[in-house]
């Protein structure tokens with residue numbers, strides 16, 4: 001246990017992750033110079049508060065900028081605007097700093113914590129019952145060997161996928177049982193362990209005239225599959241987590257979004273203010289500080305997301321396809337496909353630039369994702385705190401929870 005700059009030393013610039021009697025906690029110094037300790041989990045979307053900042057003694061969450069005073073009361077909730085009413089439940093779980101001091105120790109890296117198994121449809125991870133009844137992207141097409149086979153990981157099992165067989169098969173490592181189906185669709189090989197509740201997701205722009213396809217580096221490792229998708233369908237984090245790339249502070253108050261709910265999909269459209277750092281037609285000094293994009297989200301159960309961005313000032317459109325694979329509890333993969341279109345077309349260098357930009361943006365997301373302690377996505381609405389800015393993510397949780405708890409005998 002090494003000494004921490006907590007007692008009598010100047011206020012640390014950043015909150016400190018500590019462990020108090022086996023509980024992960026965050027310590028900071030409030031506006032009165034008093035040391036404060038709280039559980040290291042934000043009441044909103046459970047992000048680690050130790051990844052945040054201390055602004056005027058208020059502990060500010062890195063994800064959506066909720067800000068808490070020394071008593072743990074939320075004082076700012078940017079997405080609902082200054083007139084919005086902050087819910088009374090927006091409070092930190094405070095620990096007694098004096099008591100805590102005796103046992104305060106630097107927290108181990110989150111990777112050392114063992115994930116808690118998801119045992120019911122209240123939480124989503126790779127062992128949540130019901131996930132077998134969907135199509136899952138398991139490999140990119142170019143990963144299939146010359147003999148047509150590829151070995152993949154899905155839902156805690158290894159599978160041997162044989163694609164060119166008269167009827168393609170996927171055999172699970174445990175007992176050699178056969179999956180319901182194998183498909184090649186978009187840039188991926190998909191497996192449905194059991195009869196799927198939803199079809200493969202369509203993408204109209206795929207292969208379309210004027211659309212350029214690029215792929216991003218794969219993210220794979222200690223990630224929560226549901227958290228990864230939830231992150232990508234959330235627009236309220238842009239001004240905070242993406243302040244370095246396109247997040248515009250004037251976009252903090254989210255406009256009301258239309259949310260359209262289907263049997264296994266949710267669609268939402270909104271228009272947000274951005275900074276156009278990725279306007280490849282303008283020199284850096286000439287880029288519009290105020291720009292807008294219309295965003296059309298289409299989530300498809302269980303873990304796939306289509307996002308279309310139409311740029312008003314810059315022109316052109318980008319389609320981003322997020323394909324998340326639940327490999328095993330506490331382990332997930334995200335493959336991202338990018339489709340770009342612009343009335344003036346692109347040079348190769350411009351396309352490379354755009355890919356690099358999107359890569360930087362997703363890197364900002366993954367940096368925080370890697371710091372979550374509990375990798376499960378809560379599906380029970382009481383496990384998090386929602387505001388009107390969270391309509392899309394709440395609706396996705398509701399649809400997913402309903403599908404996962406459906407009785408197979410009745411479908």
Ligand code: FES
Nearest residue numbers: 042044045061064
């Ligand atoms: S503000 Fe902390 S998770 Fe959203």
Ligand SMILES: [Fe+2]
Nearest residue numbers: 231237241365
């Ligand atoms: Fe993001």
